[in-house]
Amino acid sequence: MPRNGTYHCPVEASVAVIGGKWKTLLLWKLRDGPLRFSGLQECLPMVTPRMLSKALRELGEDGIVARTAYPEIPPRVEYALTPLGEALIPVLDAMSAWGIKYMLDAGLRPPDCCGGNAPEEEIS
Amino acid sequence: MPRNGTYHCPVEASVAVIGGKWKTLLLWKLRDGPLRFSGLQECLPMVTPRMLSKALRELGEDGIVARTAYPEIPPRVEYALTPLGEALIPVLDAMSAWGIKYMLDAGLRPPDCCGGNAPEEEIS
DNA sequence: CTGCATCCATGTTGATACTG
DNA sequence: CAGTATCAACATGGATGCAG
Numbered sequence: 001m002p003r004n005g006t007y008h009c010p011v012e013a014s015v016a017v018i019g020g021k022w023k024t025l026l027l028w029k030l031r032d033g034p035l036r037f038s039g040l041q042e043c044l045p046m047v048t049p050r051m052l053s054k055a056l057r058e059l060g061e062d063g064i065v066a067r068t069a070y071p072e073i074p075p076r077v078e079y080a081l082t083p084l085g086e087a088l089i090p091v092l093d094a095m096s097a098w099g100i101k102y103m104l105d106a107g108l109r110p111p112d113c114c115g116g117n118a119p120e121e122e123i124s
Numbered sequence: 125m126p127r128n129g130t131y132h133c134p135v136e137a138s139v140a141v142i143g144g145k146w147k148t149l150l151l152w153k154l155r156d157g158p159l160r161f162s163g164l165q166e167c168l169p170m171v172t173p174r175m176l177s178k179a180l181r182e183l184g185e186d187g188i189v190a191r192t193a194y195p196e197i198p199p200r201v202e203y204a205l206t207p208l209g210e211a212l213i214p215v216l217d218a219m220s221a222w223g224i225k226y227m228l229d230a231g232l233r234p235p236d237c238c239g240g241n242a243p244e245e246e247i248s
Numbered sequence: 249c250t251g252c253a254t255c256c257a258t259g260t261t262g263a264t265a266c267t268g
Numbered sequence: 269c270a271g272t273a274t275c276a277a278c279a280t281g282g283a284t285g286c287a288g
Contacts, residue, residue, distance in 0.1 A: 010223025010234055011152045011216065017226060021143065021261075028135045037270050048262060053271055063229070074269045075268090087225055091218040092135065098215055099134025102141065105187070105208060110134055145280075161250055172282065177251060198249045199288080252287080260279070267272070 003062055017062050018088065022047050023055050027085065028092050030065065034080035064088065141186050142212065146171050147179050151209065152216050154189065158204035188212065 007013040018024050022044070029035060029043045040052060047055075056079055059065040064085040070076040081088075103110040131137040142148050146168065153159060153167045164176060171179075180203055183189040188209040194200040205212075224234040 007223070007227065007232070008235060009149065009152065010220045010227060011149055013223040013226050014219040015145070015148050019143070019145065019148075021139070024139050024143075025133065025135055028133065041270095048264095049271065050263090050273090051261065054261095069270095075271090077270065084226065084229060088222055091215065091222055094215040094218045095138040096134045098212055099131070099137040101211055102137050102208065103131065103134060108131070111132060173251070174253095174283095175281070178280095193250090199251090201250060250288085253285085255284090256282090258279105258281075260277100262277070263275090265273085268270090 003058065014091070017059075017064065018091070020055065020058075022051055023059060024092070024095065026052070026055055026059070027064070027081070027088060028096070030079060030081050030085070031089060031092055034068075034078045037077055037079070040079070059085070138215070141183075141188065142215070144179065144182075146175060147183060148216070148219065150176070150179055150183070151188065151205070151212060152220070154203060154205050154209070155213060155216055158192075158202045161201055161203070164203065183209075 003016045007016065018027065025044060026040065026047075029040060035043070037049075037052070037056075040056075041047070041049065044052070056065060056067070060067055063082055065079050066082050066085075068078045068080070070078070100110040131140065142151065149168060150164065150171075153164060159167070161173075161176070161180075164180075165171070165173065168176065180189060180191070184191055187206055189203050190206045190209075192202045192204070194202070227234040
């Protein structure tokens with residue numbers, strides 16, 4: 001996605017930024033807190049390091065995720081949602097909710113995401 | 125997008141169905157009522173008839189849009205959201221809202237969609 | 249008018265291997 | 269650990285022509 005140019009419609013801008021095959025899923029995994037590169041790889045084994053790196057770089061350029069590198073041995077890098085990225089959470093939740101409905105309608109069992117980071121209420 | 129296979133996560137299912145470069149935008153245009161093929165072309169001049177046809181066919185296969193052909197001369201075909209498609213409206217609205225925020229943060233003027241079908245309150 | 253078929257250019261993704 | 273390099277495969281886009 002170009003992620004630049006003029007958008008004729010807000011939806012077009014959203015698609016340009018979070019479109020692509022993996023970005024939405026990636027953001028969903030970051031929804032509940034920062035993750036390391038290797039943590040994302042475990043969560044999303046179907047995404048190659050190349051595409052993961054590319055997606056993270058582009059989301060960083062668009063101000064959606066923040067990259068924090070800790071100068072340690074071995075290296076550690078954490079990715080987290082920025083405030084602008086957190087503003088996407090309603091979108092992600094709506095997509096998750098619809099996905100559950102879709103899978104139910106299709107007679108499929110809606111699985112929890114890896115690790116179970118479905119949107120859940122605070123339990124006092 | 126394959127739109128089949130096993131999804132490990134509801135978000136994955138949503139991306140598979142409404143992912144791609146144009147589907148979300150197309151659904152956004154159908155949000156406020158049925159449109160004809162030519163109407164969609166006017167709304168989305170950047171989408172070639174080939175890709176528009178492909179997107180509509182796939183959305184039809186997934187039960188998101190319904191195709192109604194009127195046996196007239198000249199032919200008339202209308203596309204509308206199915207109930208499952210209407211269930212996507214919260215997703216579309218959330219994306220639109222976020223797109224507006226994103227464009228404001230970027231210093232761009234958030235445009236109304238072609239024809240002005242932004243989600244608006246009923247004005248009595 | 250509403251599309252589908254074909255060819256071809258370009259862009260995006262995947263697989264594997266490799267580096268700081 | 270956190271990526272990058274290279275090449276191959278696939279998806280997407282444009283142009284044109286054609287059919288119901």
